[in-house]
Amino acid sequence: MDASDWQPTACILCECNCGLEVRLGGEGGRHLVRTRGDRRHPVSRGYACEKAHRLDFYQHGRDRVLAPLRRRADGSFETLDWPTAIREVAERLARVRDTHGGASIFYYGGGGQANHLPGAYATATRAALGSRYRSNALAQEKTGEMWVSHRMFGASTRADFEHCDVALFLGKNPWHSHSIPRARVTLKELARDPGRTLVVVDPRRSETAELADIHLQVRPGGDAWLLAALGAVLVREDLVAHDFLRAHATGLEPVLAALRAVDIAAACERAGLDEALVRRTAGVLGRARALASFEDLGVQMGPNSTLVSYLHRLLIALTGSFGKPGSHFVPTTLVPFTGGAGKGKSPVAGATLVGGLVPCNVLAEEILCDHPARYRAMIVEAANPAHSLADSARLRAALASLDTLVVIDVALTETARLADYVLPAATQLEKAEASFFNFEFPRNAFHLRPRLLPPPEGPLSEAEIHARLGAALGAVDEATLAPLREAASRGRAAYAEAFMTRVMPDPRLMSQASTILYRTLGPTLPEPLREGAVLYGLALRAASKHGASLARAGFGGTPLEAAGALFDALLARPSGVVFAVDEWSQCFERIGTPDGRIHLDLPDLLETLGALCASPAEVRDAAFPFVLSAGERRSFTANTILRDPGWRLADAAGALRLSPADAAALGVETGGRVRLTTRRGSAVVTVEVSGTMQPGHVSLPNGLGLHYPTDAGEATTGVAPNELTAVEDRDPFVGTPWHKHVPARLEPVAPGEA
Ligand SMILES: Nc1nc2c(c(=O)[nH]1)N[C@H]1C(S)=C(S)[C@@H](COP(=O)(O)OP(=O)(O)OC[C@H]3O[C@@H](n4cnc5c(=O)[nH]c(N)nc54)[C@H](O)[C@@H]3O)O[C@H]1N2
Numbered sequence: 082m083d084a085s086d087w088q089p090t091a092c093i094l095c096e097c098n099c100g101l102e103v104r105l106g107g108e109g110g111r112h113l114v115r116t117r118g119d120r121r122h123p124v125s126r127g128y129a130c131e132k133a134h135r136l137d138f139y140q141h142g143r144d145r146v147l148a149p150l151r152r153r154a155d156g157s158f159e160t161l162d163w164p165t166a167i168r169e170v171a172e173r174l175a176r177v178r179d180t181h182g183g184a185s186i187f188y189y190g191g192g193g194q195a196n197h198l199p200g201a202y203a204t205a206t207r208a209a210l211g212s213r214y215r216s217n218a219l220a221q222e223k224t225g226e227m228w229v230s231h232r233m234f235g236a237s238t239r240a241d242f243e244h245c246d247v248a249l250f251l252g253k254n255p256w257h258s259h260s261i262p263r264a265r266v267t268l269k270e271l272a273r274d275p276g277r278t279l280v281v282v283d284p285r286r287s288e289t290a291e292l293a294d295i296h297l298q299v300r301p302g303g304d305a306w307l308l309a310a311l312g313a314v315l316v317r318e319d320l321v322a323h324d325f326l327r328a329h330a331t332g333l334e335p336v337l338a339a340l341r342a343v344d345i346a347a348a349c350e351r352a353g354l355d356e357a358l359v360r361r362t363a364g365v366l367g368r369a370r371a372l373a374s375f376e377d378l379g380v381q382m383g384p385n386s387t388l389v390s391y392l393h394r395l396l397i398a399l400t401g402s403f404g405k406p407g408s409h410f411v412p413t414t415l416v417p418f419t420g421g422a423g424k425g426k427s428p429v430a431g432a433t434l435v436g437g438l439v440p441c442n443v444l445a446e447e448i449l450c451d452h453p454a455r456y457r458a459m460i461v462e463a464a465n466p467a468h469s470l471a472d473s474a475r476l477r478a479a480l481a482s483l484d485t486l487v488v489i490d491v492a493l494t495e496t497a498r499l500a501d502y503v504l505p506a507a508t509q510l511e512k513a514e515a516s517f518f519n520f521e522f523p524r525n526a527f528h529l530r531p532r533l534l535p536p537p538e539g540p541l542s543e544a545e546i547h548a549r550l551g552a553a554l555g556a557v558d559e560a561t562l563a564p565l566r567e568a569a570s571r572g573r574a575a576y577a578e579a580f581m582t583r584v585m586p587d588p589r590l591m592s593q594a595s596t597i598l599y600r601t602l603g604p605t606l607p608e609p610l611r612e613g614a615v616l617y618g619l620a621l622r623a624a625s626k627h628g629a630s631l632a633r634a635g636f637g638g639t640p641l642e643a644a645g646a647l648f649d650a651l652l653a654r655p656s657g658v659v660f661a662v663d664e665w666s667q668c669f670e671r672i673g674t675p676d677g678r679i680h681l682d683l684p685d686l687l688e689t690l691g692a693l694c695a696s697p698a699e700v701r702d703a704a705f706p707f708v709l710s711a712g713e714r715r716s717f718t719a720n721t722i723l724r725d726p727g728w729r730l731a732d733a734a735g736a737l738r739l740s741p742a743d744a745a746a747l748g749v750e751t752g753g754r755v756r757l758t759t760r761r762g763s764a765v766v767t768v769e770v771s772g773t774m775q776p777g778h779v780s781l782p783n784g785l786g787l788h789y790p791t792d793a794g795e796a797t798t799g800v801a802p803n804e805l806t807a808v809e810d811r812d813p814f815v816g817t818p819w820h821k822h823v824p825a826r827l828e829p830v831a832p833g834e835a
């Protein structure tokens with residue numbers, strides 16, 4: 082292919098995964114020299130933000146791992162060849178399994194913002210090892226919302242901001258964090274249109290709040306009181322959608338009673354908001370033709386987060402904001418996405434598992450103990466928990482104490498440095514990849530990106546790594562694969578027949594389905610798409626489960642025909658495929674509670690609401706008078722995906738933002754330094770004085786404080802937020818952390834202090 086051609090791919094820096102077109106060039110033709118939004122992408126339709134132009138920093142990190150690594154006794158690494166690495170990793174993990182049981186082998190990660198095929202292939206390795214417990218970043222953000230949503234709706238919902246007349250963002254700054262398609266276009270349209278209202282709840286005057294019609298500049302952590310007040314006004318002024326509730330909901334009475342009991346004035350006071358403004362906002366929400374709302378980290382990582390998720394969902398239900406254009410919906414997904422209303426417990430702490438995930442905040446204590454069921458080994462794949470989980474120091478100690486830690490990553494991350502083995506992965510541009518974050522409605526899309534570049538000598542795709550591990554563990558043998566390979570050579574129909582008769586009836590083989598597909602169907606696919614093989618299995622599942630939705634998108638016929646046509650389309654259309662077309666009325670069929678109705682009454686949470694309203698004014702520890710929001714999304718943050726600090730065109734040091742009043746009191750100006758101390762740690766930080774902050778509230782960006790090689794040795798830029806957070810600060814229901822609400826103090830830095 083001509084190196085000057087524009088080639089389709091996707092941005093990997095946030096969950097939107099905008100379609101991109103890139104031009105390769107530079108040394109060896111391996112650099113991304115030009116980038117633009119891909120107009121053919123069905124969801125992003127040409128949109129991309131400033132971060133997409135910095136992807137070459139990902140492809141060319143200086144700390145790329147190019148060969149398997151094994152830790153020596155002195156702590157340093159030596160390189161290994163692949164056969165040795167695979168054999169030793171398989172042997173060590175099998176030994177842990179045989180000695181302590183497979184449940185003692187923990188799996189963390191599976192994909193970052195855009196690479197979810199590794200998690201699909203890892204299911205085979207996990208099954209071969211009998212590994213039961215797992216987690217990923219969702220269990221420190223979304224599990225409270227998932228838990229509540231599944232109890233109320235029996236499903237996870239999303240919202241249609243393009244067609245709403247009232248948009249509500251709760252602890253969410255989509256101008257920078259996106260999470261909704263074409264966020265800035267949508268926000269500007271909302272702001273410009275006098276017939277539509279943009280409501281933002283944020284203690285900071287965020288970039289999104291700046292565009293809002295109503296900015297509720299809540300006191301940090303005050304959201305539960307605000308939502309209680311909004312709900313109470315809806316009930317008192319009878320702005321409740323009675324017809325909708327009669328048709329679709331159950332359990333209204335206890336909710337009405339609880340909300341009637343809320344002292345609106347006291348709740349507004351506690352939220353730090355003007356009662357008249359809260360009442361006006363309730364009126365706007367209650368009279369909306371179509372309300373779309375989104376809660377995110379500002380509330381999900383703060384005190385009362387699960388109660389907030391509940392009150393937020395009550396607001397959606399009480400206003401009838403479900404199942405009509407511009408409101409909330411349940412999307413058709415190609416991949417069964419983590420759901421679950423909290424079945425099962427973690428083995429040591431007995432924490433509730435939501436979507437099968439162990440709360441990130443209990444991980445360290447489930448390793449650092451002498452409980453017989455503690456985790457003894459761990460596979461970390463495409464995640465950096467030593468940086469991203471609360472209390473990094475404690476997590477480092479936990480990871481270091483494991484019998485075996487295996488890390489599968491592209492870079493020598495903070496987590497990889499602690500590993501016994503590092504298995505180097507091909508980058509997301511060096512293999513076929515896909516994101517499972519596809520939540521659009523009524524037309525949902527999926528994007529299988531062909532690889533742009535062959536990997537250099539050394540790294541392998543996760544599909545290949547897991548297939549090799551499976552073989553070494555004896556989970557799949559040649560005798561199983563050969564007839565499937567032979568069938569694949571005779572065409573898709575013969576393959577499907579062989580897969581259905583040989584693999585599907587055998588649970589042991591089904592547990593290895595992903596790597597079997599890769600080893601047998603994969604070789605028949607064009608090389609740049611080979612890792613897409615697992616999608617055939619997912620297409621089969623979607624065709625049998627969502628036949629009508631697929632048919633409306635053009636993939637009709639028998640489930641086998643539909644799956645085949647969809648799989649072929651995914652392979653043939655490198656800018657993405659609309660795979661499901663739905664109707665709004667279907668949302669009601671997707672309410673997954675046993676009686677098919679929305680359950681409003683969750684007694685445990687109503688009780689929590691009662692206790693909240695009865696609780697006295699906020700008490701802050703005098704030793705820690707500030708609230709630190711640890712991990713804000715900014716223009717140049719992208720979790721820890723881009724490790725080279727040179728990628729940032731602004732805010733290079735990741736400044737601590739604080740209000741002008743607090744800066745004046747401390748005698749510090751922008752560019753100055755202060756000491757920031759929490760109960761868990763202390764750091765000297767660069768300051769940015771910002772009128773967007775309210776007094777008493779300070780914020781640090783996420784993704785900083787990474788160790789990165791430079792010509793002069795290793796450098797660390799900015800502060801790693803989780804050196805300052807504590808595992809105990811977590812939600813009582815689902816264990817999500819309070820990263821946005823860390824008690825802190827600031828002190829002037831003594832002259833000469835580092
Ligand atoms: N640029 C960029 N975009 C990203 C990412 C990235 O790293 N960088 N990461 C992606 C990921 S993984 C995620 S999960 C999303 C997260 O996206 P967001 O949740 O939007 O990100 P944050 O900036 O962490 O938090 C949002 C807002 O919460 C506010 N906040 C703080 N405390 C409170 C409070 O007590 N109450 C309320 N109501 N608000 C509060 C903050 O002021 C902030 O504006 O972003 C995604 N997009």
Ligand SMILES: Nc1nc2c(c(=O)[nH]1)N[C@H]1C(S)=C(S)[C@@H](COP(=O)(O)OP(=O)(O)OC[C@H]3O[C@@H](n4cnc5c(=O)[nH]c(N)nc54)[C@H](O)[C@@H]3O)O[C@H]1N2
Nearest residue numbers: 193218463464465469489490506509711712720721802820
């Ligand atoms: N204090 C605080 N902590 C937070 C947050 C916060 O706001 N405050 N936010 C939390 C949130 S919402 C999230 S989502 C997490 C994110 O934290 P994590 O889930 O730990 O993930 P990332 O930082 O996105 O790291 C992704 C990893 O994948 C690697 N990688 C990239 N491409 C590939 C590939 O193709 N294959 C493999 N195998 N690896 C690859 C990268 O090198 C990197 O190590 O952080 C959480 N931690």
Ligand code: SF4
Nearest residue numbers: 092095098099130133
């Ligand atoms: S960072 Fe997110 S919004 Fe920006 S281009 Fe990448 S995927 Fe799209």
Ligand SMILES: [Mo]
Nearest residue numbers: 218219222720
């Ligand atoms: Mo996230």
